[in-house]
Amino acid sequence: MTAAERPTPEGGPGAAAPEAPLYVDLDAAIRETPVAEALAQLEDDLIGLRPVKERVREIAGLLLLGKVRERAGLQTERPTLHMSFTGRPGTGKTTVAMRMARILHLLGYVRKGHLVVATRDDLVGQYVGHTAPKTKEVVKRAMGGVLFIDEAYYLYRPENERDYGQEAIEMLLQVMENHREDLVVILAGYGDRMDTFFRSNPGFHSRIAHHLEFPDYSADELMTIAEGMVAQQQYRFDDGSRAAFREYIARRMRQPHFANARSMRNAIDRIKLRQASRLLASAGRVAVDELRRIDAADVRASRVFREE
Amino acid sequence: MRVTQGTFSFLPDLTDDEIRAQVQYCLDHDWPISIEWTDDPHPRNYYWEMWGNPMFDVKDAAAVMLELAACRRAHPEVYVRVSGYDRRLGRQTTAISFIVQRPAEEPGFRLVREEGADRQVRYSTIAYATDKPAGQRYAPRT
Numbered sequence: 463m464t465a466a467e468r469p470t471p472e473g474g475p476g477a478a479a480p481e482a483p484l485y486v487d488l489d490a491a492i493r494e495t496p497v498a499e500a501l502a503q504l505e506d507d508l509i510g511l512r513p514v515k516e517r518v519r520e521i522a523g524l525l526l527l528g529k530v531r532e533r534a535g536l537q538t539e540r541p542t543l544h545m546s547f548t549g550r551p552g553t554g555k556t557t558v559a560m561r562m563a564r565i566l567h568l569l570g571y572v573r574k575g576h577l578v579v580a581t582r583d584d585l586v587g588q589y590v591g592h593t594a595p596k597t598k599e600v601v602k603r604a605m606g607g608v609l610f611i612d613e614a615y616y617l618y619r620p621e622n623e624r625d626y627g628q629e630a631i632e633m634l635l636q637v638m639e640n641h642r643e644d645l646v647v648i649l650a651g652y653g654d655r656m657d658t659f660f661r662s663n664p665g666f667h668s669r670i671a672h673h674l675e676f677p678d679y680s681a682d683e684l685m686t687i688a689e690g691m692v693a694q695q696q697y698r699f700d701d702g703s704r705a706a707f708r709e710y711i712a713r714r715m716r717q718p719h720f721a722n723a724r725s726m727r728n729a730i731d732r733i734k735l736r737q738a739s740r741l742l743a744s745a746g747r748v749a750v751d752e753l754r755r756i757d758a759a760d761v762r763a764s765r766v767f768r769e770e
Numbered sequence: 771m772r773v774t775q776g777t778f779s780f781l782p783d784l785t786d787d788e789i790r791a792q793v794q795y796c797l798d799h800d801w802p803i804s805i806e807w808t809d810d811p812h813p814r815n816y817y818w819e820m821w822g823n824p825m826f827d828v829k830d831a832a833a834v835m836l837e838l839a840a841c842r843r844a845h846p847e848v849y850v851r852v853s854g855y856d857r858r859l860g861r862q863t864t865a866i867s868f869i870v871q872r873p874a875e876e877p878g879f880r881l882v883r884e885e886g887a888d889r890q891v892r893y894s895t896i897a898y899a900t901d902k903p904a905g906q907r908y909a910p911r912t
């Protein structure tokens with residue numbers, strides 16, 4: 463049943479002319495695209511990140527409604543979707559960018575939906591005439607998908623006025639303007655340095671429609687993230703190691719070079735290492751469950767517990 | 771004389787939208803695209819000049835169209851073709867190849883008959899264009 467054939471509610475005027483339907487079925491529009499599923503996965507797989515998830519949802523909603531409008535014969539301009547992701551290390555910027563690429567693809571905004579990650583080294587050359595082809599290669603690779611420029615501020619070196627980074631910046635500005643149909647550019651980095659970068663490169667700022675800020679995780683969120691990682695790798699905390707890991711998080715957060723979820727991943731990698739040597743040292747027969755179980759000692763051997 | 775060769779030789783020249791669609795078909799089949807050009811239209815001229823490297827890692831036809839536009843700008847008056855290479859074991863060959871630009875004037879070929887002993891005749895074709903040195907064969911578009 464098309465929208466035009468739907469009975470009009472509350473006995474309103476008869477069915478509309480087929481070329482100008484009066485009603486559209488939003489539920490159907492949502493059901494038709496697998497985007498709801500992708501959004502639900504984003505919700506479930508990633509812990510915390512409330513404001514980020516909301517913005518992704520809003521963007522998806524805008525695009526979905528754009529499609530519905532188009533079908534209803536309303537003129538719909540393609541929105542600009544270049545974005546900036548700011549947040550401290552390990553807050554999930556790259557992970558969300560990957561999901562974003564997929565969601566934009568499901569909504570038909572980008573044709574392919576892959577993510578190309580680039581940093582200064584991929585874009586900026588070593589000598590005159592080297593930068594333009596390098597940047598162009600990366601842009602070409604990203605076409606149909608999302609170009610994610612990590613630590614974008616390294617492109618701009620104000621202290622060196624002959625820096626080739628400027629050339630890459632100018633090319634990117636042009637691409638963001640002239641190839642809006644072909645790719646989405648996401649600039650990522652740490653908040654304060656991105657602010658400085660945008661202030662010195664207003665061209666970027668004005669081309670970016672969405673600024674997403676990635677908050678640091680709370681200790682509870684980090685624990686949930688760690689539990690997820692442990693379970694995913696088919697290990698498990700017992701009560702002792704769980705308590706130890708909570709303590710680990712509290713201590714680690716206060717130390718330098720703390721990188722949120724990535725620090726959790728690294729800590730778990732080292733815990734697995736210690737668990738393996740502990741099991742091998744004891745040798746003999748072990749229960750299969752012992753291969754999964756993380757002991758408090760595996761956690762407490764970390765240097766984090768030694769330093770104060 | 772309109773030179774034809776390759777996959778769509780029986781069709782009129784493709785529009786840019788049609789080229790883009792064919793290129794996307796290639797990319798979707800994991801056939802990297804190359805762009806080549808030449809001003810020697812002889813059918814046995816296999817070695818066209820490459821425009822850049824084969825594009826191994828692009829996923830979207832827009833990137834190829836960008837290079838094609840650049841090639842046309844640099845060489846507005848020659849033949850340009852696009853080809854897709856299927857590298858799969860067992861195939862490993864050019865899967866598709868078609869002309870995407872041709873000179874405005876194509877003077878065609880002279881047929882030469884060489885008469886040998888016993889009324890034997892050997893034929894060869896010579897492009898009028900190649901009477902001139904490379905680089906001067908086709909008039910710039912006015």
Ligand SMILES: Nc1ncnc2c1ncn2[C@@H]1O[C@H](COP(=O)(O)OP(=O)(O)OP(=O)(O)O)[C@@H](O)[C@H]1O
Nearest residue numbers: 507508509550551552553554555556557687723724
């Ligand atoms: N909310 C989350 N839930 C579960 N895992 C997460 C979450 N956020 C990040 N991770 C995990 O943490 C690791 C680091 O995340 P990611 O690489 O996305 O961070 P980033 O912000 O890009 O860091 P950087 O700024 O250092 O590049 C990844 O292994 C990712 O799976």
Ligand SMILES: [Mg+2]
Nearest residue numbers: 555556557612
């Ligand atoms: Mg990252």
